[in-house]
Amino acid sequence: MTTPAPTPKREDLHRIADLCPQRWVQHYTRSKLSSDPVYGAVAKEVIGTSQPILDIGCGIGLLAHYLHACGHLLPVTGFDYDQRKIDSAVAMAASAGHTHLNFAAGDARTGLPEFSGHVVILDILQFFTEPEQDTLLTAAASRVAPGAKLIIRSGLQDDSGRFRITVLVDYLAKACLWMKAAPTRYPNAAQFQRVLTAAGLKVSIKPMWGGTPFNNFLIVGER
Ligand SMILES: C[S@@+](CC[C@H](N)C(=O)[O-])C[C@H]1O[C@@H](n2cnc3c(N)ncnc32)[C@H](O)[C@@H]1O
Numbered sequence: 001m002t003t004p005a006p007t008p009k010r011e012d013l014h015r016i017a018d019l020c021p022q023r024w025v026q027h028y029t030r031s032k033l034s035s036d037p038v039y040g041a042v043a044k045e046v047i048g049t050s051q052p053i054l055d056i057g058c059g060i061g062l063l064a065h066y067l068h069a070c071g072h073l074l075p076v077t078g079f080d081y082d083q084r085k086i087d088s089a090v091a092m093a094a095s096a097g098h099t100h101l102n103f104a105a106g107d108a109r110t111g112l113p114e115f116s117g118h119v120v121i122l123d124i125l126q127f128f129t130e131p132e133q134d135t136l137l138t139a140a141a142s143r144v145a146p147g148a149k150l151i152i153r154s155g156l157q158d159d160s161g162r163f164r165i166t167v168l169v170d171y172l173a174k175a176c177l178w179m180k181a182a183p184t185r186y187p188n189a190a191q192f193q194r195v196l197t198a199a200g201l202k203v204s205i206k207p208m209w210g211g212t213p214f215n216n217f218l219i220v221g222e223r
Contacts, residue, residue: 008070017029021092035210037209038218039062045220053117054115055077056140057124058078061078061089061101063172064101068096077115079105081105105130116144126170126184129185131218137152138198144201146223148221149220150220151219153219156187158215165213166216169214176208192221201222202221
């Protein structure tokens with residue numbers, strides 16, 4: 001029997017959105033937190049464990065706030081190369097009074113913070129070349145503590161209509177300046193199996209489409 005993902009109350013999600021600095025980001029956040037299945041999927045993997053979390057490519061820190069709303073009060077460290085987003089994440093955590101949430105700016109292509117616990121990578125691998133993806137996955141896996149998990153959401157490269165929609169929306173995100181970069185390369189399932197198994201993790205890969213049109217998969221590596 002599978003455990004259902006913890007679901008925060010609607011008013012908690014609205015409270016998170018209200019922390020955002022601009023009106024349009026508030027609307028985006030409200031809709032993303034209530035419709036994107038990834039936050040519930042990560043919550044399901046980590047709630048009830050006692051390990052801290054490193055969120056690589058954390059954006060404005062939505063996962064950290066979502067987990068808090070699910071009752072997950074352990075430290076979350078967010079890491080992103082977009083200084084504007086890190087500034088917003090720091091301001092939002094301060095407004096909410098969440099001292100267990102920390103955010104740091106840095107480029108995951110040139111190194112990751114020292115860390116041991118769960119590691120999360122949501123929707124950032126498409127910005128990397130294949131060697132950069134392999135290097136990041138290996139570095140992330142080395143930070144997964146015994147009993148902890150590497151939890152990844154990524155669009156996978158294949159010849160489906162879902163994949164074409166995923167690419168189109170990533171280009172739109174760059175065109176409207178929400179993302180600093182256009183996509184570079186999408187990983188594939190064999191690559192995750194190869195790199196994460198070599199790093200000592202037990203890997204599972206399953207579709208995570210929810211109500212979205214995207215070709216997204218949840219990849220979990222467990223140590
Ligand atoms: C699609 S957003 C996902 C945000 C967040 N993970 C979420 O799901 O709410 C991708 C994030 O990856 C960040 N990113 C892209 N390349 C990066 C890099 N080389 N180092 C660190 N962060 C990066 C972007 O700034 C952006 O915030």
